[in-house]
Amino acid sequence: MHETQTPALLAAAPPGMPPDGRVRTIIDAVLPVVDAGRFAVKRTAGEKLEVKAHCFAEGHDVLRVMLRWGPEGNVAAHEVEMVLLYNDIWEADFVPPVPGRYAYTVVAWVDSFASWRHELERRVDEEDIRVAAQVGAIEIASAAGRATGADQKALTAWAQTLDRSAADRSIDGASLKAMALDEDQAAVAARYPDRRFEAHFTELPLIVDRERARFSSWYELFPRSTGPAGKHGTLRDVETRLPAIAKMGFDVLYFPPIHPIGRIDRKGKNNALVTEPDDVGSPWAIGAAEGGHKDILPALGTLADFRHLVAAAHGHGLEIALDIAFQCAPDHPYVKAHPGWFRWRPDGSVQYAENPPKKYQDIYPFNFECDDWQGLWLELKSVFDHWIAEGVTIFRVDNPHTKAFPFWEWCITEIKRQHPGVIFLAEAFTRPKVMHRLAKVGYSQSYTYFTWRNTKAELVEYFTELSQGPGYEYFRPNVWPNTPDILHAQLQGGEAAMFRLRLVLAATLAANYGIYGPAYELLEHLPRNPGSEEYLDSEKYQLRHWDHDQPKSIAPLITRVNRVRHDNPALQFNGSLRFLPVENEQLIAYAKASPDGRNVVVTVVNLDPHNPQDGWVGLTPESIGVEAGHSFQMHDLLSDERFLWQGESHYVRLDPQQAPAHILLVRRRVRDENDFEQFL
């Protein structure tokens, strides 16, 4: 990361010296930035990117600083004047209009015209002013030389008048100064600055995604469990579930792999190493005689069924997300066609895949160090291309941290170059630096440690890091209270209150969240064995049939929460999250605001599923745009109750048998004492 010299001057430099020492402006930093520009900052279309630059020069000359931005390859497409905030920090912003790869940078120069004006403003001595006016006439004539047409004429005339007047003793200092500082004419001159010695910063990359990359509500289900009891569900059966899922307010419907399932070393129920004849195997053991990653398991239906389902889902406002798991059952066609893609041992076997402590005896991993790595990369990318051609625009990628990072960087970049709207979710639950690298190399969203963050202290620390830490610029959390692999001990008691509070936390702490259903809304909670996070009779290895009409279903709460998310922009962004003090370890409170600050939502959750908890939430009126001393209304969007809050400390009580949380919309007082209205 460093300033570069003006290219036009590159030829002139003697050894050891920079190309042109007259380039004196320093651009010490441009923010935000990820690894000095090695990786891209991420935003969504229509979302403002605020850029700060640390700029100065020696002495006290005045600078002009410009933010440049444009599509990748044309960073100079737009230029925005930056404004000095304080402490040599300059700021400007821009709104990327559509998804794609962009670049931004900063250029700056010591502005002789602005410096002259600044200097003149503080002059009081008449002789000083006369000399300054003469200097100004030269500056203005120089600007005229860079101008054309009417501007050139006007500036030339101004320069001549100023020069004449400086010599004219009948004009006093004050009049001369006023003439020299004329604001309208200065604005014209400022359009023709002398930029010969401007400094350039390196270009920084920006990935702009569509809004769903930032704000999404995922619902995962196993298509094979959507059939009538005892029958293998089909893609057609999935269509019958679409109205209910859409009604709950989800916008992404995600399936585990839908491809043919291997027969060799197939897993039985509950991860058994031996199978019974009717065992359906794990969908992640991809590939069999019927085909591989570009094919559909015949029991689920045909490609025509898939196309029909995608269209039907769209009709319900749902996008289909596919699970891409780059690995093969031993009978995957790749194994015969491309033996070079696997690491064969002297005994003719391939070591099965592992993600310690998990063992996948039914899966061969690819060898990313094989000689034909180019062929492998091209084929894997073609899997995405195949499903994109079938209308799929969201992919959840299985265990990406067990595939080579350079592959992901190339694959995602190339795909998004052609299809900037495609979204990739990284299913990596591993060490932090590994998860961050996947986000850096291009993943649009990332799974998180949310499932294992349970106490107030854990939640505050983790979500403060996610929303305020350096990863905020590129790591978009997608938080899940459960997945087919993770039934957390907290849920194993089966208490509805616990399922409810974890749902509210996920949906209000993060703009992207998801659940694995119907297990979640139906409170599925038995582990395979004590101490395990695996579900008993997991759908990963067998068909299940779900009774959606169970009265204990928390679908109504989910519906309400998703509605609140949809209606409140505050919940559709992460950067504004701030935790509020409550002197009760079982109560957690936090505020979020929309980027324009008009929509503010305060959420208070009772982390104790058994007992009512109360406490005082610290929230100053000023922090939410209310004048100090004024009261404001808090509208609970779950219960529809309304509370009048005043002062800086506010009593809250939550009984888990009644409600897991308050999700409070701040309604500011407008017009008169009795008229509460929501801004926005």
Added chain:
Amino acid sequence: MHETQTPALLAAAPPGMPPDGRVRTIIDAVLPVVDAGRFAVKRTAGEKLEVKAHCFAEGHDVLRVMLRWGPEGNVAAHEVEMVLLYNDIWEADFVPPVPGRYAYTVVAWVDSFASWRHELERRVDEEDIRVAAQVGAIEIASAAGRATGADQKALTAWAQTLDRSAADRSIDGASLKAMALDEDQAAVAARYPDRRFEAHFTELPLIVDRERARFSSWYELFPRSTGPAGKHGTLRDVETRLPAIAKMGFDVLYFPPIHPIGRIDRKGKNNALVTEPDDVGSPWAIGAAEGGHKDILPALGTLADFRHLVAAAHGHGLEIALDIAFQCAPDHPYVKAHPGWFRWRPDGSVQYAENPPKKYQDIYPFNFECDDWQGLWLELKSVFDHWIAEGVTIFRVDNPHTKAFPFWEWCITEIKRQHPGVIFLAEAFTRPKVMHRLAKVGYSQSYTYFTWRNTKAELVEYFTELSQGPGYEYFRPNVWPNTPDILHAQLQGGEAAMFRLRLVLAATLAANYGIYGPAYELLEHLPRNPGSEEYLDSEKYQLRHWDHDQPKSIAPLITRVNRVRHDNPALQFNGSLRFLPVENEQLIAYAKASPDGRNVVVTVVNLDPHNPQDGWVGLTPESIGVEAGHSFQMHDLLSDERFLWQGESHYVRLDPQQAPAHILLVRRRVRDENDFEQFL
């Protein structure tokens, strides 16, 4: 900042793909680093540089990671194996032996031999072990192919034995495993790794200075004030002061400019704009008929006198530091010889220099945007070269923030390339980012805001930033309780207690410090006018005569403190500074340790010059290398008193009329109950 590919593989890549996808190891970060390697980290010769690298690959293969370092241009001169600490952080260190420019970087690869060993270690199944042994035989044979001589023979034999044994059913799994995991033979194989696919990080620069850049005690005086009363002092007179200054324990003796002083617009006493005939002018108004920056004011003496003084100073363990102020009196020879280096106004004048709010009517600034910038740069650099040739190795540069930063970067880099031992101190009291940039572009030491950090909270915040903040890697503070330009209001009362406590703070908070004397030790304290930080009758504009034998002189305290600094490595470094809790806003306490942790000094200062203050200092035995529950001795190096401390909280009382501070050497108990000894 990014990994680069192995150069040998650069040719092979098809469009869009990296040169070799088999380079799978990720080097996500290498630390320390300044602006992604745009600027150098700084250390001193013999001081360890600890390097951390964030390295990992997909999956669970085992990496090997190497720290490379060497002189600039030969980064591969040394290679040190890095060790995995935790969380994908690898560490190694090296000690640069002599001053100069160095580079360091990290290379890493997925090690197939180490991965195979790691894999085998957890195998228990006999058939698995047999297959693994066969795989290992191939790995070892491959290592043999890269080895030579006896190692090649040994490895070949081991590979053959292992392969034969794997097939020999008379050898059981446990024996086979032991044979395969043989540690001595593994150590041989590890010397011949397969590094075809190693990843390279960018090279990072390191500037290594001599020790004085990190640990120095400066004494500033005006040579012209060293003569007999009423007479202009000379360089010969300065020699008479050397024994006293050396006895006080200083090691750098710094003079304001010693060059001819301009006569045009010369300043009178107390910065007056009119002069009396005997006024000597400001030494910073450099240049007159007698010469410029490479000449000596005749009233001070000759070049021969200067050489004699430099040699005499060395004889007392003192280095002479010169003040380099790049600016000209109107009668400086440069003005006539190089009018193009100045910015002339239409009326034939040059705007005098300013450093708002200060005005220097007797000084012309250089125009760093002039057409002949190359000629100007070369001439300015030649000023340093001139004095270096006369034996000067330390320069204090006046107002460097009013000269172009690219000039400094070039000038300092070029000079230090030839003379790596030269030290540059930046006299910039300006905005933080500007001061930091000067340090980044090459200044060895920097003045600080210490003079204006007076309360405990201010001191804790500022010195925590200096010792723990990102600037620590390149910004070396040199702290001064006074300078000829800064007589802080706190000192204007003239209380000896205040002078004493500020001296102790400077000398113990920072490894580099200095005073402007004799004003400091003689408690000079009257301001030019109320509210001013200028000295009354400042030496900047007139001769002064000092009575060094005044009984109020705090020279004895200074002597003691400098002795303590000299004897205790803990006070010769900044990075270990940690503030200790004391529940009294007037007591500040902090610990420093030597890099090896053996020398620990705890300083407690009473910030109140009027009243005794007491309180409890929090210090756990473990934090200073003493076993919990054990007592230790605190030896006050100012008073020579010894205290026995036990537990985690320790009572301290300081009466400013007796002592400004405790400077406590931690003496750990050794051998028996009654035998206290100092380690080190």
